[in-house]
Amino acid sequence: MMFFLExxxxxxLLRRAGAFFEIxxxxxxxxxxxxxxxxGGDLALSSPNPLMPPTRLFLPPRETLFAYLQESGxxxxxxxxxGNRLIVGVRPCDLQALSMLDRIMLSDxxxxxxxxxxxxxxxxxxxxxxxxxxxxxxxxxxxxxxDEGFDLLLTDLGERYLLETGSxxxxxxxxxxxxxxxxxxxxxxxRLMRESxxxxxxxRPWLSQDRMRSRLREIDWRSxxxxxxxxxxCSFVCPTCHCFTIADxxxxxxxxxxxxxxxxxxxxxxxxxxxxxKARPEERxxxxxxxxxxxxxxxxxxxxxxxxxxxxxxxxxxxxxxxIFR
Amino acid sequence: MDAIxxxxxxxxxxxxxxxxxxxxxxxxxxPSMKPPASGRLCAKGWxxxxxxxxxxxxxxxxxxxxxxxxxxxxxEALSFIASSFxxxxxxxxxxxxxxxxxxxxxxxxxxxxxxxxxxxxxxNNIDNVARLCHAPTLFALGSxxxxxSMTNPIESLLYSDVIMITGSNTxxxxxxxxxxxxxxxxxxxxxxxxDPRRTQMAExxxxxxxxxxxxxxxLLNAILNIVIQEGMIDEEFIRSRTEGFDDIRDRLAExxxxxxxxxxxxxxxxxxxxAVMYGGAEAAAIVYAMGITQHxxxxxxxxxxxxxxxxxxxxxxxxxxxxxxxxxxxxxGACDMGALPDYYTGYQRVSEFREKFEDAWNVELPVSRxxxxxxxxxxxxxxxxxxxxxxxxxALSYPDSSRIREALESLDLLVVSDIFPTETTRMADVILxxxxxxxxxxxxxxxxxxxxxxxxxxxxxGSALPEWVVAARLLEIFGVSSDYNSSADVMREIAAxxxxxxxxxxERLERGGIHWPCPTQEHPGTPVLYRDGFLRGRAVFxxxxxRSLDDERFTLIIGRSQYHFHTGSMTRRVSILERExxxxxxxxxxxxxxxxxxxxxxxxxxESERGTIRARARLSDGVREGILFxxxxxxxxxxxxxxxxxxxxxxxxxxxxxxxxxxxxxxx
Numbered sequence: 001m002m003f004f005l006e007x008x009x010x011x012x013l014l015r016r017a018g019a020f021f022e023i024x025x026x027x028x029x030x031x032x033x034x035x036x037x038x039x040g041g042d043l044a045l046s047s048p049n050p051l052m053p054p055t056r057l058f059l060p061p062r063e064t065l066f067a068y069l070q071e072s073g074x075x076x077x078x079x080x081x082x083g084n085r086l087i088v089g090v091r092p093c094d095l096q097a098l099s100m101l102d103r104i105m106l107s108d109x110x111x112x113x114x115x116x117x118x119x120x121x122x123x124x125x126x127x128x129x130x131x132x133x134x135x136x137x138x139x140x141x142x143x144x145x146x147d148e149g150f151d152l153l154l155t156d157l158g159e160r161y162l163l164e165t166g167s168x169x170x171x172x173x174x175x176x177x178x179x180x181x182x183x184x185x186x187x188x189x190x191r192l193m194r195e196s197x198x199x200x201x202x203x204r205p206w207l208s209q210d211r212m213r214s215r216l217r218e219i220d221w222r223s224x225x226x227x228x229x230x231x232x233x234c235s236f237v238c239p240t241c242h243c244f245t246i247a248d249x250x251x252x253x254x255x256x257x258x259x260x261x262x263x264x265x266x267x268x269x270x271x272x273x274x275x276x277x278k279a280r281p282e283e284r285x286x287x288x289x290x291x292x293x294x295x296x297x298x299x300x301x302x303x304x305x306x307x308x309x310x311x312x313x314x315x316x317x318x319x320x321x322x323x324i325f326r
Numbered sequence: 327m328d329a330i331x332x333x334x335x336x337x338x339x340x341x342x343x344x345x346x347x348x349x350x351x352x353x354x355x356x357p358s359m360k361p362p363a364s365g366r367l368c369a370k371g372w373x374x375x376x377x378x379x380x381x382x383x384x385x386x387x388x389x390x391x392x393x394x395x396x397x398x399x400x401x402e403a404l405s406f407i408a409s410s411f412x413x414x415x416x417x418x419x420x421x422x423x424x425x426x427x428x429x430x431x432x433x434x435x436x437x438x439x440x441x442x443x444x445x446x447x448x449x450n451n452i453d454n455v456a457r458l459c460h461a462p463t464l465f466a467l468g469s470x471x472x473x474x475s476m477t478n479p480i481e482s483l484l485y486s487d488v489i490m491i492t493g494s495n496t497x498x499x500x501x502x503x504x505x506x507x508x509x510x511x512x513x514x515x516x517x518x519x520x521d522p523r524r525t526q527m528a529e530x531x532x533x534x535x536x537x538x539x540x541x542x543x544x545l546l547n548a549i550l551n552i553v554i555q556e557g558m559i560d561e562e563f564i565r566s567r568t569e570g571f572d573d574i575r576d577r578l579a580e581x582x583x584x585x586x587x588x589x590x591x592x593x594x595x596x597x598x599x600x601a602v603m604y605g606g607a608e609a610a611a612i613v614y615a616m617g618i619t620q621h622x623x624x625x626x627x628x629x630x631x632x633x634x635x636x637x638x639x640x641x642x643x644x645x646x647x648x649x650x651x652x653x654x655x656x657x658x659g660a661c662d663m664g665a666l667p668d669y670y671t672g673y674q675r676v677s678e679f680r681e682k683f684e685d686a687w688n689v690e691l692p693v694s695r696x697x698x699x700x701x702x703x704x705x706x707x708x709x710x711x712x713x714x715x716x717x718x719x720x721a722l723s724y725p726d727s728s729r730i731r732e733a734l735e736s737l738d739l740l741v742v743s744d745i746f747p748t749e750t751t752r753m754a755d756v757i758l759x760x761x762x763x764x765x766x767x768x769x770x771x772x773x774x775x776x777x778x779x780x781x782x783x784x785x786x787x788g789s790a791l792p793e794w795v796v797a798a799r800l801l802e803i804f805g806v807s808s809d810y811n812s813s814a815d816v817m818r819e820i821a822a823x824x825x826x827x828x829x830x831x832x833e834r835l836e837r838g839g840i841h842w843p844c845p846t847q848e849h850p851g852t853p854v855l856y857r858d859g860f861l862r863g864r865a866v867f868x869x870x871x872x873r874s875l876d877d878e879r880f881t882l883i884i885g886r887s888q889y890h891f892h893t894g895s896m897t898r899r900v901s902i903l904e905r906e907x908x909x910x911x912x913x914x915x916x917x918x919x920x921x922x923x924x925x926x927x928x929x930x931x932x933e934s935e936r937g938t939i940r941a942r943a944r945l946s947d948g949v950r951e952g953i954l955f956x957x958x959x960x961x962x963x964x965x966x967x968x969x970x971x972x973x974x975x976x977x978x979x980x981x982x983x984x985x986x987x988x989x990x991x992x993x994x
Binding site for chain 2: 022024029030031032034035036037050051052056057060061062063064080226227229230231232233236237245247249250253254255257259260261262265266267268274313314315316317318
């Protein structure tokens with residue numbers, strides 16, 4: 001179903017949804033868009049995509065899997081509770097990343113916390129009418145338009161949004177604000193999305209998944225990585241990165257935590273003997289791109305790069321630019 | 327879910343970042359897009375969420391009962407501290423008390439601890455960790471130029487044609503500075519690295535002068551000598567803005583490239599190339615860190631840098647300047663706040679400004695000369711009887727650890743505040759649990775003199791308190807004015823008493839950081855110093871000579887690694903960082919290793935005249951033959967058991983950077 005929603009009415013629609021969900025949305029904090037609990041203030045839906053990908057709301061960079069408490073030699077365990085959430089403004093690239101993560105985290109045996117969070121979260125996606133310079137989702141087949149994986153989908157038409165439903169939950173959410181909605185059509189949206197796609201494609205007409213894959217073995221990773229400081233930033237903001245490590249902190253009481261790990265760090269690859277097959281940064285960089293462009297594709301049928309451009313935005317030495325594949 | 331913008335706690339770069347918070351826990355970190363980080367962080371920064379919520383955080387005040395620490399209440403802990411300090415003061419006089427403040431604490435906290443030491447305890451024995459890092463900078467830059475701090479902001483490096491880096495492993499220790507150097511390089515700037523180790527910066531540099539450690543003065547003097555010979559000095563600048571050049575010009579003549587080649591073991595031609603490159607630049611910057619300062623001739627090292635920059639007119643302009651890189655989040659601020667034996671806030675000398683502070687605080691202030699950090703330690707148990715250490719771990723970070731332990735043990739009262747138990751809290755009579763950077767409001771001053779806010783993201787664990795609250799409550803017990811409702815109130819008092827912070831307030835900082843000096847509310851701050859002249863009138867040249875070096879088989883250089891910070895009390899509790907570097911290593915040239923039958927991973931025993939430690943060898947052709955390198959983060963291999971209490975005569979910095987050692991295989 002398609003509706004028009006006046007921009008001024010979006011907060012009211014969210015407020016009504018707030019009766020059932022904690023609303024998480026991009027909000028300007030000291031001038032920068034951040035994904036936080038929305039409490040009725042300004043939204044940052046027309047700002048660039050926040051650096052922290054929404055996929056990290058399902059697999060946080062640091063989370064407690066359970067707390068353990070010891071009493072008279074007996075252990076009891078406390079598992080964190082997961083509440084209902086509605087994430088607003090998820091971009092098509094991140095939506096595709098999420099559906100790729102689903103194929104990994106929910107395949108047997110499913111990750112319990114991830115699947116709990118996934119089941120209790122609704123998503124209002126936002127089509128990208130104003131792509132950033134670093135975006136190349138169109139070349140990766142991940143945007144700028146979402147076609148599945150959302151409960152509701154917004155497209156910014158200027159004065160108003162086009163609101164589309166994508167699931168039974170989405171229809172119920174729309175019904176809560178029925179009188180704010182007006183039957184709509186997607187003519188304007190189709191024009192805007194065509195323009196947006198053309199803008200993204202024309203910024204890098206030479207770029208494609210095939211192009212990237214074929215260039216992987218030709219790039220001089222060694223000279224490229226001379227300035228890499230192995231900060232791991234690219235992997236910490238990548239919406240499809242999902243490697244983690246687990247640690248038990250504290251004795252006799254404490255907690256088992258899981259935190260995001262990074263194959264850009266050398267120790268990630270070190271074996272128990274001390275030998276390290278990927279001791280050099282160029283080996284790790286190549287392996288990161290191989291994982292994104294080839295291995296994830298084989299495992300999930302979807303490429304591990306969705307063209308969000310975050311790795312480029314945080315790269316210390318500016319090496320994660322698409323130009324290297326030119 | 328919430329996201330709070332704050333400033334990173336580790337090095338002095340002052341990177342802005344957002345802490346993402348859920349249920350009073352930090353779950354993620356992302357960089358702020360504002361300078362100097364501009365959307366980048368190092369691995370330590372990205373993983374900042376790793377230690378704050380660690381279950382080993384100190385939660386309740388602890389007091390010693392026999393050989394155990396037992397939980398107590400804040401009011402009991404504080405009244406015990408106050409009465410014990412009062413007792414020592416009565417029996418031995420106020421000069422028997424001392425305070426070491428923390429470069430991890432805010433400006434407001436450093437200020438209140440300074441006030442506590444001087445106004446309540448009545449002692450000028452106050453110092454901070456700057457004594458172990460940039461005391462020579464404070465002295466040499468202060469006496470030559472007028473201000474002992476970085477002359478230009480980090481972003482100014484983008485305007486440099488040539489950047490000379492000496493004694494700094496910039497990519498690993500000051501990543502945000504390295505970021506700007508790399509960007510300048512991509513835009514055509516040329517890079518000279520002078521370092522005994524082939525660092526990552528040396529790998530990408532145009533010139534790497536891999537000299538013998540400890541020969542910085544010879545090398546810098548030779549470069550200046552060549553610059554003079556080649557007529558590349560800025561005569562107009564020298565004439566109009568400096569004094570003393572003629573005195574040094576003649577004395578530099580003996581530092582010919584050929585003579586210095588023999589001292590430094592760097593080819594004369596390479597020295598010449600470096601001199602011509604630096605001297606020929608329109609705007610050249612010199613970046614340095616602990617490799618320059620942590621020597622018994624640290625002040626002379628810095629002076630040699632000052633001489634070079636002055637002679638080429640590389641001060642007071644964008645792209646030029648001297649960049650002493652500060653190693654702690656707020657070590658600049660700790661100095662600015664007067665946590666120094668001879669200064670009040672803003673480098674107002676105790677000898678000149680005592681009455682001003684007596685009037686402001688309405689107390690009589692001590693006149694006796696204060697002791698510096700190492701002097702405090704060396705008189706512990708005799709002249710010094712009571713010590714308050716805020717958030718530092720001298721048992722591991724100070725030179726000659728065995729002597730430090732004896733010193734701390736011989737005190738009548740040792741109070742230590744920290745966020746985690748450390749080797750130093752173990753020896754304390756009272757342990758105070760304080761809030762981490764993520765659990766309080768306040769300001770910190772980065773290496774580029776930029777005052778920035780830190781903001782509270784979560785509540786402290788247990789009954790831990792921000793240290794400014796602790797200091798304020800102690801002041802109250804001692805009857806000194808301490809009517810503060812927030813750290814913003816404390817900043818108002820600082821601003822009123824400190825000309826260089828006069829225009830700084832929390833309200834203004836909400837809109838972004840400000841570079842001091844910032845004397846008034848309307849003043850925009852001063853990113854570049856000395857644009858219109860030097861604070862002291864004319865800048866001063868002072869000739870410095872190379873000292874002779876011990877001719878030992880092995881010289882051990884001591885520093886930090888990329889993945890840990892200082893004594894590891896924070897980073898060693900971050901599981902990924904600990905995984906990256908779980909134990910100490912000794913970098914060793916493969917030729918040396920082959921001669922001694924040592925392989926990668928062989929256990930080594932290192933012995934100096936002060937102590938013996940164990941660590942594994944890591945073969946690396948990045949160090950010269952005869953040179954070893956190891957980090958000091960690890961209590962299992964405490965590098966500072968080997969170092970000596972050899973002090974620089976001007977700045978009293980101990981020679982922490984290098985020590986002569988003998989090595990043998992563990993199984994030999």
